[in-house]
Amino acid sequence: MNKYQRETLPVPLPSKLKKELLLGAPPFWLVSGVVIAVLLSLVPLSLLLRARVTTSEHPRMHLIQDMGVQPSFGPQAASPVFADGRAMRPPPPGTVAVGQLREDDHYYRGFVWERDEEGRLRQRFFNELPDQVVVDSAFMERGRERYNIFCATCHGMDGHGDGLVTQRAMEIGGIGWIRRDLLGPTYDRENYTDGEMFNVITHGIRSMGPYGSQISVEDRWAIVAYLRALQRSQRTGIEDLEPGELEQLR
Numbered sequence: 001m002n003k004y005q006r007e008t009l010p011v012p013l014p015s016k017l018k019k020e021l022l023l024g025a026p027p028f029w030l031v032s033g034v035v036i037a038v039l040l041s042l043v044p045l046s047l048l049l050r051a052r053v054t055t056s057e058h059p060r061m062h063l064i065q066d067m068g069v070q071p072s073f074g075p076q077a078a079s080p081v082f083a084d085g086r087a088m089r090p091p092p093p094g095t096v097a098v099g100q101l102r103e104d105d106h107y108y109r110g111f112v113w114e115r116d117e118e119g120r121l122r123q124r125f126f127n128e129l130p131d132q133v134v135v136d137s138a139f140m141e142r143g144r145e146r147y148n149i150f151c152a153t154c155h156g157m158d159g160h161g162d163g164l165v166t167q168r169a170m171e172i173g174g175i176g177w178i179r180r181d182l183l184g185p186t187y188d189r190e191n192y193t194d195g196e197m198f199n200v201i202t203h204g205i206r207s208m209g210p211y212g213s214q215i216s217v218e219d220r221w222a223i224v225a226y227l228r229a230l231q232r233s234q235r236t237g238i239e240d241l242e243p244g245e246l247e248q249l250r
């Protein structure tokens with residue numbers, strides 16, 4: 001046997017093997033770094049999951065703005081694009097806002113435009129309340145309330161024209177201020193139509209200002225009805241009494 005044959009493989013003892021193979025434990029910073037990285041990698045996922053089950057009051061995030069941010073004109077801005085230099089475009093003539101057609105001349109205006117024999121446009125005033133209004137005690141009460149709020153300052157609570165404003169205007173000799181006795185015969189229904197009265201409330205007349213923007217259409221008719229009642233209250237005679245009532249008075 002030569003010396004090679006005698007040689008045996010160095011089979012290490014298990015304990016020695018373990019020692020030889022034992023690699024050094026990873027350092028603490030590496031372990032904690034990996035743990036933190038793994039935990040952080042879960043954050044986006046958990047945010048996504050959270051977003052799926054919760055609601056938000058904010059609009060969605062819009063990372064790519066595309067048309068979200070673009071030049072635009074503000075209100076009342078100038079623009080060279082249009083001949084009149086305005087960026088805001090007026091509505092085309094004849095445009096009517098939804099629900100604002102106001103086709104019914106009688107109800108909304110109290111008159112219609114008509115051509116007379118010579119072809120001139122003239123207002124023809126209606127001399128009755130429009131069908132839409134229902135005259136009952138609530139309507140008259142409303143008319144009285146509105147009259148006292150809007151008209152009595154000048155025309156007086158009773159309509160004879162001695163409101164505080166008129167009194168003062170007469171006192172200081174207000175130029176062009178004319179005291180009108182709305183209960184006088186001039187403004188009776190035979191001489192002055194319901195439609196005219198409605199129109200005067202809407203647009204005013206000469207030195208009286210318009211009240212159309214403050215008093216609704218329905219309320220304007222209520223005031224007209226109340227004024228008629230006031231006029232009537234001034235001119236009741238014995239002939240207006242029922243036979244029974246006359247007896248009672250006697």
Ligand code: HEC
Pocket residue numbers: 147150151152153154155165176177178179180182187197200201205206207208209211223
């Ligand atoms: C700020 C004072 C003032 C108020 C408020 C006022 N008026 Fe007059 N009104 C006048 C004056 C002034 C005249 C006379 C105008 C003129 O002829 O120059 C007048 C005239 C009138 C006439 C007659 C118009 C004509 O054709 O001769 C009527 C009808 C009338 N008013 C109704 C009303 C009614 C209804 C109200 C309430 C909605 C009202 N006025 C509120 C000052 C007022």
